Amino acid sequence: MDRISRSDWFWLGAILALATALRVRGLNGPLWYDELQTVVTHLRLSWGDMLQSYSMNHHYLHNIAAKVSMEAFGESSWAIRLPAMVFGLASLAAMWALAREVAGSAIAHVTTLLLALSYHEIWFSQNARGYTGLALFSTLGMLLFLRGIARPTVAIWLGYGLCLAAAVFTHLTGAFFFAAQGLVWLALVATHALRGRLDGALLRLPFLGFLAGGLLATLLYLPILPSLLVTVSTVSETSAVDVMKEYQNPIWTAFEAIRTGIGHAGPFTALVGAAVLILSALGAVALHHDAPLFAPITLLHIILTTALLMAVGMRIWPRFFFVDIGFLMLLIVMGVRLSCDLVGHLIKNERAGRGLFALAVVAMAAISLLLAKRNYEIPKQDLAGAFEIVEEIARPGERVFAVGHAGAVYRDYFHAGWPIIYTEDDYRAATAEPGPLILVVGFPGRNFREVPGLGHDAGPDPCDEKRAAGHLLTAVACLPGTLGDGDVIVLRRD
Structure with missing residues (x-):
């Protein structure tokens, strides 16, 4: 050469x-x-x-x-x-x-x-x-x-x-x-x-x-x-x-x-x-x-x-x-x-x-x-942004849950102290108690399959206002990510 x-x-x-x-x-x-x-x-x-x-x-x-x-x-x-x-x-x-x-x-x-x-x-x-x-x-x-x-x-x-x-x-x-x-x-x-x-x-x-x-x-x-x-x-x-x-x-x-x-x-x-x-x-x-x-x-x-x-x-x-x-x-x-x-x-x-x-x-x-x-x-996955939003909007006494494996980083990295929902039984137990609550969903594509009740209550596309209308859970924030299934959704039940 x-x-x-x-x-x-x-x-x-x-x-x-x-x-x-x-x-x-x-x-x-x-x-x-x-x-x-x-x-x-x-x-x-x-x-x-x-x-x-x-x-x-x-x-x-x-x-x-x-x-x-x-x-x-x-x-x-x-x-x-x-x-x-x-x-x-x-x-x-x-x-x-x-x-x-x-x-x-x-x-x-x-x-x-x-x-x-x-x-x-x-x-x-x-x-x-x-x-x-x-x-x-x-x-x-x-x-x-x-x-x-x-x-x-x-x-x-x-x-x-x-x-x-x-x-x-x-x-x-x-x-x-x-x-x-x-x-x-x-x-x-x-x-x-x-x-x-x-x-x-x-x-x-x-x-x-x-x-x-x-x-x-x-x-x-x-x-x-x-x-x-x-x-x-x-x-x-x-x-x-x-x-x-x-x-x-x-x-x-x-x-x-x-x-x-x-x-x-x-x-x-x-x-x-x-x-x-x-x-x-x-x-x-x-x-x-x-x-x-x-x-x-x-x-x-x-x-x-x-x-x-x-x-x-x-x-x-x-x-x-x-x-x-x-x-x-x-x-x-x-x-x-x-x-x-x-x-x-x-x-x-x-x-x-x-x-x-x-x-x-x-x-x-x-x-x-x-x-x-x-x-x-947009970021790869805005888990930090979702944490900041929840910290800002959570009302006194309002329960907050993290859904899926992303909950581990909210617990260990952000020290959020939010209970984690992994299964349908976890979700049913969390929502059985009346009153307002917030759900932070990382990897929504996966979590809506693993927790069918969550997918039903949020609707097929909780970030679409028309399609989400009438469902139990309302999207407070939808944070897109370039990562595959990397969106992070903050849901609320009033």
């Missing part, structure tokens, strides 16, 4: 500066449920207590960084989210390096710019969870894997092992991406062996990388390994009784990933999904000559993650595929360029094809910036 020019450094710096500005704005917004739980159950604990047992909500490497940040800057939202933002910016730089290596500087600039403007990339960079860390280590892993296959050295594969261990120590699902690469490596070894051209370095050095990474990840988890095994072995039990069965459907996952990016768009959602598939396929064709393993690894990771999550009965959250956004963006950009080049070839005007690609880049950037606006219009 050619040396990086001053122009390349300039454009990378400009894109990262833009990305930083877009991520700093709104960084101090209200924390949502998982972030608040992380603060209460991990970040506020001592170092020894924080690392004693395994929790699905504990993204270990990220939370260690978040605790360092919180102790240095205080317990503010921006300090707790700072590591996620830094990891997110670093993942953009890593993606730039990867894209430049496989597709050249121009494509690297375009891909990184679109990621800098991406709604999802901004959202997760302002989310005190480990997903931007996973994206960073996976992107570096892809870069080192492709280099290591082409020019295997001990240094490259040991670096790869460090990325593997860091990803897995951030979140167990980080192993899925490196497992996909492992399967591709085994396929290469088998193919070369069958052809009688197996290079010993292709066998030994990648094995060294996988072995070193696996051993290091195991050592990092060793103090909490028994707890980890118990938690993983019982994860399917909670999913089996979950009323939100759609969360285990990969089709729902795909539509939800698109919906969160473009908003509620009805049938247009399917068209966007089809466009992503077609352009990614064209991008795979365009990249095949210079990086034949790139697209297969990306596709295999998506398939493998889906299959493994379904096999263990876990919910298939779109965030488990966040690491693929950068890879898919590169494929889409390559697909758009190939399409424009084909148009130029058909009209026998290559300059027109290049001009069409430039217009397409401007259009994609403008659309991305427009979609990213939603990150700043």
Whole structure:
């Protein structure tokens, strides 16, 4: 690969500066449920207590960084989210390096710019969870894997092992991406062996990388390994009784990933999904000559993650595929360029094809910036806003209840002292006593299913005045959130 020019450094710096500005704005917004739980159950604990047992909500490497940040800057939202933002910016730089290596500087600039403007990339960079860390280590892993296959050295594969261990120590699902690469490596070894051209370095050095990474990840988890095994072995039990069965459907996952990016768009959602598939396929064709393993690894990771999550009965959250956004963006950009080049070839005007690609880049950037606006219009989930409203409107002697799992953060983080309603029996007991009461409902889609009486008394859409008319419970406040089912509703019975 050619040396990086001053122009390349300039454009990378400009894109990262833009990305930083877009991520700093709104960084101090209200924390949502998982972030608040992380603060209460991990970040506020001592170092020894924080690392004693395994929790699905504990993204270990990220939370260690978040605790360092919180102790240095205080317990503010921006300090707790700072590591996620830094990891997110670093993942953009890593993606730039990867894209430049496989597709050249121009494509690297375009891909990184679109990621800098991406709604999802901004959202997760302002989310005190480990997903931007996973994206960073996976992107570096892809870069080192492709280099290591082409020019295997001990240094490259040991670096790869460090990325593997860091990803897995951030979140167990980080192993899925490196497992996909492992399967591709085994396929290469088998193919070369069958052809009688197996290079010993292709066998030994990648094995060294996988072995070193696996051993290091195991050592990092060793103090909490028994707890980890118990938690993983019982994860399917909670999913089996979950009323939100759609969360285990990969089709729902795909539509939800698109919906969160473009908003509620009805049938247009399917068209966007089809466009992503077609352009990614064209991008795979365009990249095949210079990086034949790139697209297969990306596709295999998506398939493998889906299959493994379904096999263990876990919910298939779109965030488990966040690491693929950068890879898919590169494929889409390559697909758009190939399409424009084909148009130029058909009209026998290559300059027109290049001009069409430039217009397409401007259009994609403008659309991305427009979609990213939603990150700043409403918070992820305004649990804090609901608490402030209740504190302001509650009358002397008026009973207040929190509904569902959000009640735990009102109790432990806000110290509200509100009883929590989890079941239909809890709701019936709370409402049996006459008199006014207030209900704070986080995750209303889930809670209206888990507590049918609540859904009946509030109506199918308590935030719609016409549809809510005549129901026992009246919406005092409806606080929207960008998180899926992230609205918070304050209901009152007079």
